[in-house]
Every structure is written in structure tokens, then in C-alpha cells.
Amino acid sequence: xxxxxxxxxxxxxxxxxxxxxxxxxxxxxxxxxxxxxxxxxxxxxxxxxxxxxxxxxxxxxxxxxxxxx
Numbered sequence: 001x002x003x004x005x006x007x008x009x010x011x012x013x014x015x016x017x018x019x020x021x022x023x024x025x026x027x028x029x030x031x032x033x034x035x036x037x038x039x040x041x042x043x044x045x046x047x048x049x050x051x052x053x054x055x056x057x058x059x060x061x062x063x064x065x066x067x068x069x
Contacts (some may be wrong), residue, residue: 001034010053016043023060035063 001024003015008028015024016038023038023046042059049055 006052008052011056014046016040025056035060038063
């Protein structure tokens with residue numbers, strides 16, 4: 001999955017597959033996670049917010065995911 005670099009103290013890059021509803025994030029420490037069953041609205045909210053880290057922690061972190069790297 002292609003990821004887009006983002007400006008965040010927590011996240012390094014973010015990608016999204018709307019067909020599979022999979023969100024992929026790379027953290028600043030190099031860890032990569034895929035979050036499943038993420039609605040496109042949640043992805044758009046993440047990319048449109050002023051604080052990606054805060055939005056990620058509130059709306060995404062802790063939901064169903066698996067670490068891929």
C-alpha cells in the first residue's frame with residue numbers, strides 16, 4: 001500500500017485502501033500497523049485534522065489492527 005508522508009510528531013506516513021477499508025500507518029519509530037474496518041470518513045478525518053496524533057489516539061488506536069513491521 002502506498003503511504004503519504006504526514007507532518008506529525010507521532011505519525012510518519014499514512015495510507016488507505018477504500019475497497020478493503022484498511023488504514024496503514026507508519027509511526028515515527030518505524031513501526032507499521034494496519035487497522036481493519038476503518039470507514040473512509042475516519043481516514044478523511046485523520047488527514048484533515050490539525051493534530052494527526054491526537055485524532056489517531058482518539059479515533060483509531062486501540063481498534064482492530066495488526067502490526068506488519
